[in-house]
Ligand code: NZQ
């Protein structure tokens with residue numbers, strides 16, 4: 001195991017009816033900005049529960065944060081927060097709203113000329129507004145990590161940034177808030193969480209027994225619970241297990257002390273920036289092709305995955321790896337996702353465009369061994385366009 005330090009400051013309030021916990025968790029002296037998305041939280045009464053929880057607080061609301069939240073929209077929230085001297089952010093929604101709130105938290109306290117520098121140039125963050133959240137779409141793990149992914153509509157880019165000051169103070173995970181999710185978003189969330197585990201797991205063996213076994217538990221849970229929660233949207237137990245698994249997949253724990261890949265995510269973000277494809281869907285179209293292209297480097301871990309996740313016999317090792325990859329594809333398909341860029345109808349030029357964008361942005365050494373060059377990215381994309 002490599003050296004690591006681990007600290008996750010986000011308190012989780014898990015379970016039905018827990019939105020009320022916000023009343024005590026946010027000190028009454030704060031002037032709050034409640035942020036939400038396109039309106040799902042109005043329809044399913046989650047926003048009403050938030051308003052009731054905050055009825056002793058002073059708060060304003062900012063709606064309209066879009067999926068793949070944009071700098072442009074978020075800067076309006078920054079202006080509102082500054083103008084009204086709001087000093088606490090409460091995000092209510094999916095990954096986009098929570099990520100958006102993280103940007104607002106950093107941007108509202110930013111001294112530089114243009115807050116986009118926080119994302120593009122990793123301008124130092126020295127202070128941020130405190131934030132908390134109610135999660136309504138499990139998958140990203142953003143509710144208890146310090147990452148955010150923000151798009152700049154005018155520039156046509158989507159980029160990640162992170163800072164310890166951006167961990168939510170607390171996150172409410174009430175599985176009943178997910179009952180209204182469309183099947184497409186459940187599919188996206190399950191696959192996103194699964195790929196988060198994969199990015200931290202599918203690297204090398206003999207690094208960390210606990211992290212491996214824990215990652216395997218999360219993958220097994222998602223494989224079991226994913227189709228169930230799709231079929232029975234009102235089943236509390238399957239939603240609860242999904243919500244907790246997705247949280248654990250990217251709260252930092254399984255990634256400590258081990259190599260991490262994240263090249264599928266880097267490619268996926270470009271696919272979303274160029275073609276507007278949902279985040280989870282972009283990953284489903286890249287992950288298995290990425291494994292195939294880097295099969296040699298990942299061989300030992302692919303075998304462990306075939307053995308422990310899919311219980312495949314290892315007598316014929318090549319066959320076991322092929323079958324494990326096929327089973328992963330079948331799982332994604334069961335969740336209603338397409339598993340190649342060709343199936344998504346993406347233009348053939350993608351194979352050139354994304355490697356070029358990586359050259360320009362300097363992302364030329366991705367993956368756990370810095371060996372995913374633009375040439376390798378091209379191979380992965382070509383494979384995803386091949387069927
Ligand atoms: O906008 P509203 O009306 O709320 O509708 C949303 C949106 O249309 C809807 N939705 C959310 N909860 C609902 C609901 N509809 C009905 N009932 C509910 N309970 O779902 C749609 C998609 O929401 P969005 O927040 O965009 O989805 P998701 O949670 O998948 O977030 C995706 C974003 O998170 C980033 C992605 O790149 C993408 O921008 N990620 C953030 C990460 C992080 N911060 O750690 C890691 C991830 O890898 C990911 O990159």
Ligand code: ZN
Nearest residue numbers: 140192196265
């Ligand atoms: Zn993701």
